[in-house]
C-alpha cells in the first residue's frame with residue numbers, strides 16, 4: 359500500500375501493539391483499556407498509597423483503591439456493546455458500592471458524573487471529555503466541599519480539568535490534551551506536600567499534616583495517568 363507521497367506503509371511502525379496510533383476519542387475500547395490500566399497501576403502503587411495515608415490518615419487508601427479498581431474492572435467486563443458513557447458510569451457505581459472511607463463515594467461520584475456528562479451514545483472528542491472532566495470535578499466538590507489548596511484529590515483534579523479545557527479549546531488532540539492534563543495533576547499532587555489539610559481525616563492533624571503528599575491527590579493523578587497510557591499518549 360502506498361501513501362500519497364509514494365512512501366511505503368511497510369516502512370512505518372505497525373499499527374498494532376505498542377506502536378498503535380494514539381486514540382483520538384474516548385470510545386468503549388479505550389474505557390476498557392483505561393480501567394484495566396488503572397487496576398494495574400493502583401495495584402503497583404498500593405504500598406505507596408498506604409504509606410502516604412498512614413502518614414496523615416488511616417492507612418486504608420491503597421487497599422480501598424485496589425479493591426475499587428478490581429470491582430470496576432469486573433463491573434464493565436461483561437458490558438458488551440455499552441457506550442463509553444455507560445461504561446464510565448458503571449465504573450462509578452462499582453466504586454461507590456465497593457470502596458469504603460471517603461474515597462469510595464468521592465471517586466464513585468467523579469466517575470458517575472463523568473459518565474453522565476459524556477455524549478450518551480457516541481465516542482467523546484477532546485472537548486467533550488474536557489467538559490465532562492469539569493462536570494465531574496464540580497460533582498466531587500459539591501460532595502466533599504473541598505477547594506484547591508485544601509490538600510485533597512481536588513488539588514490534582516482541578517488543575518487537570520482546567521488544563522484539559524484550555525488544551526481542547528486550543529485544538530489539541532486527545533493525546534496532547536491528556537499529556538497536559540496529567541502533567542497538571544501530577545504537579546498538583548506534588549504541590550500538596552507543604553499544605554496543611556483543611557478537609558478529610560488529615561485535617562484533624564492540623565499543622566502535622568504539613569510535609570506529606572496527599573494520598574487522594576496522588577491516586578487522582580494515577581487514575582488520569584492510566585487514561586493517558588491507555589490512550590497511547
Ligand SMILES: [Mg+2]
Nearest residue numbers: 415416418419
Ligand atoms: Mg484513609
